[in-house]
Amino acid sequence: MKPAPFTIARPAALDAAQQTLHAASHDTKIISGGQSLGPMLNLRLARPERLVDITGLPELTEIRQTATHVEIGAAVTHARIEDGEVPDPIPGMLRHVASGIAYRAVRNRGTIGGSLCHADPAADWVTAMTALGALLVVRSGSSGVREIPMSGFMLGAYRTAMEAGEFLTTVRIPRYSPRARWGYYKICRKVGEFADAIAAFVADPETRTCRVVFGSTGGAPLACRDLARHIATTGGAAPLATVKTVLRDSGLDLSEVKIHQLAVAHRRAVSGALSDV
Structure with a gap:
């Protein structure tokens, strides 16, 4: 075609x-x-x-850091993140997520901003950035600059909170303390394919932050406060049956197979991250 x-x-x-x-x-x-x-x-x-090609705009390929945040230009490729060019807001998570996106040829061209704005439910960055509490900076010719929390950016499958004429310029990620822990696990039929289930969590006792997020649910990432509270209070993953009950009660139209995949991904993400604590 x-x-x-x-x-x-x-x-x-x-x-x-x-x-x-x-x-x-x-x-x-x-x-x-x-x-x-x-x-x-x-x-x-x-x-x-x-089409408006923004690939070569130098302002969108910059990577900056402050004492409180790491800022990634929207046109920064997955490969640059995988290769460690982005300073760690939380040690290792960005490189881990980037390295699991599709194949290296795709990572060489695909961008973090493009992935977020495309808003595919099975994409890695929409789940990871929700777990990290990222803030997205968008611009337009009429309203100037505004900031959208990642938790409210993706409205559904392939739908975002950006208005006509707006475009994403910067992904701003808060820095976490050395005591912070993260987990990210996805289930795919084979390496490089879209995920059948994604689970992520970020916990930082110094800032009293804990987020549990599920991706590849058919819509926007699902944040679960009950499971985050369980991790914060017990230091471990909830039982598999509990995770499944939370997912069934989420209001999403999830099959039992999908619920099982998401629950297993969550258990593996949390158990793997907290096993050395």
Whole structure:
């Protein structure tokens, strides 16, 4: 298959990209690494009249750190994160997640911002960034800059809280203490395929933070306060039956097979991370 005809703009600076999007029609899409949008174009599942290529914008490929946060430009590739170019907001988690995304060829081109904005329920970053409590910085030509917590960014499958004309510029992740622990486990039929189930957790006793998140649920990541409270109070994973009950009561339309996969992923993520504590 070949895509429907479209034009493409390649602005040289972030302000120019912002102006281009503000002046463009509603049938315009941003393209960065193109690892998700490219196949959709070829299959004609997406038929934009115009693409705005932001891959080469230097402002979107920068990696910065402060005393309290690590900031990743939206066009930073999975491979750069896997290779350790991003400072650790929590030791090892970002590299671990990045290394498990698809294949190296995809990681060389795919970007963290593109993955988050595509909002595929089975994507790694939407779950990982929810567990990390990330904040997303978006810009538009009309309203300037605003910040969206990752917990409210993904509204459902392939839907986000961004408005027309807005685009993601920065992923801001809080730093965690040396005592922080994390776990991330996903179940796939084979390496490189989309996940059947994802479980993540982040716990930091110094900031009294604990988050438990499930991904690949068919919609936005599911955060479970009851299971986070269990980890915070007991220092271990809840029994498998308890995890399954929480998932059944979540209100999501999950099959028993999916519930079992998610529960097993959660147990492995938590048990593996806390076994050395």
